[in-house]
Amino acid sequence: MISSRFRTCRRSFAAAVALGTAVGAAALSAAPAAQAARADDPVPDFDWSDCPELPPGANVPGSICLQTTATSGSFTLGGAEHAITRPITVTAGSASFLGEGFQDLFGAVRSEDFTVDLGPGIGTASVSLQYAGGLVLRGFDTTIGLKVKLSGAGLGDQCTIGSDAAPILLNLTTGTTAPPPPNQPISGEPFTIIGSIPNAALRKGTQVDNAFALPGATGCGTGGQSADAAVNAAVGLPSAAGRNTVIFHEYGAAISYSKLP
Secondary structure, eight states, rough: OOOOTSSHHHHHHHHHHHHHOOOOOOOGSSSOOOOOTTTTTTOOOOOOTTTTOOOOTEEEEEEEEEEEEEEEEEEETTTTEEEOSOOEEEEEEEETTTTTEEEEEEEEEEEEEEEEOOOOTOOOEEEEEOOOOOOEEEEEEEEEHHHHHHHTTTSOOOEEEEEESSSSEEBBBBBBBBOOOTOOOOEEEEEEEEEEEEEEEEEEEEEEEEEOOOOOOOOOOOOEEEHHHHHHHHHSSSSSSTTTEEEEEEEEEEEGGGOOO
């Protein structure tokens, strides 16, 4: 759907920023530590091969492809903090329709799944984070829906935390949050230009949210035996708003479709 809200390249860039930060949660390591500082994070390579195809009627020079890579940060669930240690790259597009606004297009997520130990009775599980719709842009403040897919012996193929119908809703901001207690307000970092890559400016910034809730797992189990309760106990779900935090440090760039290699 074309929306007149998406009037500028700045707001379109926020779409990729939001996706990149959110998907960064897929890189949670099993390590219990989280280092928020990212001064030494290396600048990732930018590959535009995942730019989504423009729909008919789009203005090519005015349309942009966006790519973000979350390189570090942290995810706190309840009271347990985990580090983001693996880069996650997200590609998206913003199709320009002259006089009508922009249409955001999802391209691809490039990341490695990781494994977690869910304890006795479940064992290890492969974890991936998936886009579940609901993208809403407000400048560089963004709402996005997510779902977490858990795969492993005894979990079946429908085990998720969140869903397309009822996603985990993150309200990511580069500003200051207003969470319910016991969390206290935290602040992100506005995206700023720090250099350039071929045909595009290189940016970095930080998005945060600590006012979201996480639902319990659903659809877990095999052979008619539900494993939802066991997964919830192992992960600490459901987790009420005010007890969870995401901090995502990213690099991002946007390029006109007319300048794609």
